[in-house]
Amino acid sequence: MSDRLKIALLLAPALSIIGILFFGGLLIGFMRSFNYMPVIGLTDPDLSAYAAVFTSKEFYLSFLLTFHIAFTSTVLSSILAIGAALLLRRTFIGRSLINFLFQLNLTVPHLVGAIGMLYLFSQSGSFARLGAEWNLISKPSDFPAMVFDPYAIGIILQYIWKEVPFIGVIILANMQSLGEDYESVARSLGANKWQAFIHVLMPLIFPGVLSASIIVFAFTFGAYEIPAILGASYPKALPVLAYQKYTDVDLAARPEAMAMAIVIALLSALMIYFYVRYTRRRIRS
Amino acid sequence: MTHVSIKELTKIYPGSAEPALDQLSLEIPTGELTALLGPSGCGKTTTMKMIAGLLAQTSGDVLFDDRSVLNDRPEHRGVVMVFQNYLLFPYMSVADNVGFGLKMRKVPKPEIDRRVAEILELVKLPDLGSRRPSELSGGQQQRVALARALIVQPNVLLLDEPLSNLDAHLRFEMRDLIRGLQQEMGITTIFVTHDQEEAVVLADKVALILDGRLKQYENADVFYKRPIDEATARFFGGQNFVSGKSNGLVFESALGKLALPEGAISGSGKLTFRPENIRINATKTDENTLKAVVNERIFLGTQTRLRLVVGDEKLDAIANPNEVENISTGDSVNISLPASSLWVLPK
């Protein structure tokens, strides 16, 4: 058997499943977003769904909110993860506990984290109760809105909770395989601690931080259950809005939902582009 | 231009009972090139990192020109360490790597460019400034690492195994380059190596460290002629050790009575002499002549190794292949052990 045939046979099952389910799903969504579905008699593609979506204020607000959630969560998580990795690099009391909790946290589904955040930060949650205990507030509504709020603070907090360990574990492994000698060289050449961090460690770990951040950005942009638990009713995060449109009693709203799904897919395609570009560059260097 | 004093420098890593370095004391005069020689894991790199301020010592002191530098941060010590695997920053061009130290000192860009060009000329890599480190050969990377260190004009230069990653033919080129630059700039230089040949070839003085302790600190040739004990002699390739008794002038052993050089110790001890110092086909007029039987003859290309037997003693000799062409296994030969090549080690 030739190698080509062998490779094709080895790959065939996986590629067909991914091709049919994933790319098929994308393609059907794409077609339906243009109102094109010959099997059910829709043979004239049009742009009405996109016209409806792109003229709706709700969509823009929703897109901005989702972008804000994804961007803020990713940036804050990356920064905190770098800090956490720097901390965990040294031996100190409690390091192995933090390491364990980082790993534990990786296995806890986002949904559980979201419910935990709800119980911590809602206006009758644990922190509001602490506030009452210390006489900072007298009734629940005195507590600042951190869940169901327009700035999506609760959502971002939950993402930070989950993603700092995710990015942190990747950066830490990165740092450990680099060792400290590059920084030692920099120090001995006259760089102070800060200069060694900025000019040497950061550029060395940057590709790892970036690829982890891209995964986080795409996830936080497209996740449904977290904003569904912690988000405000208006505007909704884009995935929540898309789901709502799709399950609307009015079936005519479905193409609009598909159009939003395509917007999310396009944004993640952009993320994949960055991801591949940077991982390739890493391989080359 | 710095005189380096190391005083009882000790390092015990956390969680380890044995010290990685045990009370090392050394004086390294201004402008000299000193080798720290020892097997892998004997504490050489640890010593360098402590001199550079990259690792905290457990006890002891490091002084530059009689001033303790223990509280100086690494970037203020004027010590540059060149690591064994060069550690060029992979995301920077060669020129940016070389100029790194100047950039950290906030030297203006035009001056950095000028000095980088200068030093790249000096290490004979004038046209490679825009390349990436990954595009360079090992020898070129080594020279870039050296240039990156020299450009900041350090008071003390530390080199970790500077020749060990290089091919044989590159070693002598690099040796000449390092020695040349070091002498020209007068930088006190310390390098570590596990390879006695590398130490001897490059250094003015060699400090032999075995088991975390300083064994002997002398000019390189002394290790061959006057080793301090059997372990030192063996580290430098010594093979022949014969037990016996010395009165300071004559050594009495299974080999008979042999005349000793001046300065040999008295009492019972071990006689040692290097394989290459045994003279085969000796004449009556030679000193310390013996009769030996050739047990084995191994041709090694540029030299021939002979396993000799004198009585019960086995001796190793190395000779020029031409001189021993006519000798074969089982032959009896006259050998001479010149007094100047003998040395007595304490028991």
Place this chain on the structure above:
Amino acid sequence: MVGKESFSVRSFRVLTGIVLITWLILPLIPLAIWSFAKGWFFPDLLPKRWSMQAWDYALSDTAGVIDSLWLTIGISLAATALSILVGIPAGRALGMYKFKGKELVELLILAPTIVPGIAVVLGIHSVFISMGLNNTVSGVILVHLIPTLPYMVLVMSGIFANYDPSFEAQARSLGASPIKTFWHVTLPAIMPGIIVGGLFAFLVSWSQYILTLLIGGGRVVTLPLLLFNFATSGRNDITGAIGMIYILPGIIILLLTAKHLSGRSGAVGGFGQI
């Protein structure tokens, strides 16, 4: 690097460590407390009365939590098994061979790990309608393959990249048939990878929400769906109990595989999806 650290630096390190530890376990604490609370009203810091009511309910035969638990385990096991079965050959092709179009194949497999489920599941739902797969367990298992299979392929290609095929050649030359070679030589060598990759693929499936919600159509109620329903209906005590049950497999898997969870192993990449 520089060993001597001042007291203040060390205290800062310990202090941030304590903050970090607290923050990491904080969201799980109210969940755990709620599961043992019998009414826990503002502004009480701790419940006035404790009870096992929520646990009794969750573990009773009538509540459906146990049924849902078994269903979720079944779906995740099935999705994992299929992913392993299909992932091994694909991983072998990607890990051991260089071929034209390999980068494209890798891209096709990478894409589902980055593109969110919501972007594809609406389209799949439209197709599954005509195939009768909506609202069925098989439909849910199939759609779970979208996140689990690419992950398994990536893990297996990492395993095969470090795998020396000359052992197989040796076995063949000693007279083993291809099947026996696979069974006695290849499989034992890649087993650790299969186990770790499989456990994590299980977790990836275990944590799926939107795919199950849409394709299951409310008929296939896995544990996360049940948890979501109780959380949004305000039954905090039962939510707490189900939440505790829901995170249990992750903890068990963590204890089994802790050493593989460093970022250096390719396995960790899958956690972007949990």
